[in-house]
Every structure is written in structure tokens, then in C-alpha cells.
Amino acid sequence: METAIEVRDLVVRRGARAVLDGFSCAIPKGSVTGLLGPSGSGKTTLMRAIVGVQIVASGTVTVLGHPAGSAPLRRSIGYLTQAPSVYADLTVAENARYFASLYRLKAADADAAVEAVGLTTARNQLVSDLSGGQRSRASLACAIVSRPEVLILDEPTVGQDPVLRDELWDHFRRLAADGATVLVSSHVMDEANRCDRLLLIREGVLIADDTPAAVKRSAGTDDLDQAFLKLIRQQEKGVAA
Numbered sequence: 001m002e003t004a005i006e007v008r009d010l011v012v013r014r015g016a017r018a019v020l021d022g023f024s025c026a027i028p029k030g031s032v033t034g035l036l037g038p039s040g041s042g043k044t045t046l047m048r049a050i051v052g053v054q055i056v057a058s059g060t061v062t063v064l065g066h067p068a069g070s071a072p073l074r075r076s077i078g079y080l081t082q083a084p085s086v087y088a089d090l091t092v093a094e095n096a097r098y099f100a101s102l103y104r105l106k107a108a109d110a111d112a113a114v115e116a117v118g119l120t121t122a123r124n125q126l127v128s129d130l131s132g133g134q135r136s137r138a139s140l141a142c143a144i145v146s147r148p149e150v151l152i153l154d155e156p157t158v159g160q161d162p163v164l165r166d167e168l169w170d171h172f173r174r175l176a177a178d179g180a181t182v183l184v185s186s187h188v189m190d191e192a193n194r195c196d197r198l199l200l201i202r203e204g205v206l207i208a209d210d211t212p213a214a215v216k217r218s219a220g221t222d223d224l225d226q227a228f229l230k231l232i233r234q235q236e237k238g239v240a241a
């Protein structure tokens, strides 16, 4: 399968510590890849490196054949950060239309993105009047409006109810089926089961890179939570040995 994102021997230091310590992975094109790991394990840092906004100490990050952050990628990557990045004094529809206009897209494209995130009924509300979960979805609408080839989503379903989470995952799967490469960080294991592949990261080190089924099989359990706990304990033993 063709690789969309290739990370090789990546070292990122934040403060005095190596937050990513010789991290390598290859993310296939047209897939949904889940990035999982405990809080502080380096997920956001890896996503920032892929988007090209993170200073790296060494190693390489290549996206669609170009160095991360380089000019040819500007229109090809959508990035949803954990902090919603929408204008509070504009409505949902105005925000989406503004982002659409940056890509010379039409109002109808913006409206489609608003619908995809389930905000059609709130489309004329100011972002400042939205709930936290709605604000995050408004931000997601702006990240997907240009239909980027690579979509980097940092915990896109936090604060969403189960029905909405399910719909958002259906949407991610549709985007991948249309050829997009979607990298999603999550803490929720039932979401991990919906990914084509999983990257499990702990303290800046990759401890699993496989399909959900293979991760479960290698841990000898049907439960991803249990599988991850097992892998983390195995890694701890390996580090201690």
C-alpha cells in the first residue's frame, strides 16, 4: 500500500526531555489510523511534527513525498488542534465560508462541511454561544472544508455524545474511502476499533503499529483496552530488563 506519511528516527525535545525519542512509522494512504497513548505520551507532538509546526531535533517527516511543513503541502493538509481554532465573533456558517473562501471554494462546500459535523441547525449561531463540543465540531468543519488529502485530527470526538461520535467516525471512514489519509488521536477504545491501523505510543516510543485485530491477537485478548495494557506492561518489563 502507498505511504502517505513517513516518519523516520524522529527526535523532538520539549524542555530538557526527548518527548519523541527515535520515533518511526509509515501511515498508508487512504486509511484511518488511530494514534493512541496515555496523556503526555507525545501524540500532539507527533501530529505537530507531521503538520510541520514542531521544531525537531533530528530525523525526517515526509508527507505525500514532501518534507513536512513545506510549501507544496499547505493546501493538502487539514489540522484540527485540541483548542478550537474558529472565530468566536462569527457564526458557524460564516467561519466555514471564510475557510472555504481561502481555498476558492463555494458557500455550498462550506455548508456541506457544516452538515457533515452535525451543525446545520446551529449554523447561524455565533461560535461564542456554542457549547464546547459544538465549538470543537465547528473547528472540525473548517479543517475538512477543503477536503484535504491528509487530515490530522487531535481528539476530534472529545465532548461529543455517542450518536455524534458515531456519525463523525462514519464521516472519517467516508473520507478515507474517497482516498484521504486520516490520522486521529483518541483515548476511546471503541473508536480505536474503527481504525484501519493503530499506532500505540508511550513516553515517546512506538510500542504497536498494526491493525486492531492484529494488536488484539498478539496480546491474546478480544479487548483493546486489555491488549494495550498488556503491551504497555510488556514494554515496561523490556525497559526494566
Ligand SMILES: Nc1ncnc2c1ncn2[C@@H]1O[C@H](COP(=O)(O)OP(=O)(O)OP(=O)(O)O)[C@@H](O)[C@H]1O
Binding pocket: 014, 015, 019, 037, 038, 039, 040, 041, 042, 043, 044, 045, 046
Ligand atoms: N510547550 C511545551 N514545553 C515543554 N514541554 C512540553 C510542551 N508541550 C508539551 N510538552 C511535554 O511534552 C510531552 C508530550 O506532550 P503531548 O502534548 O505531545 O502529549 P499527548 O500524548 O498529546 O497528551 P494528551 O493526550 O494529554 O493531549 C508531555 O510530557 C508534555 O508535558
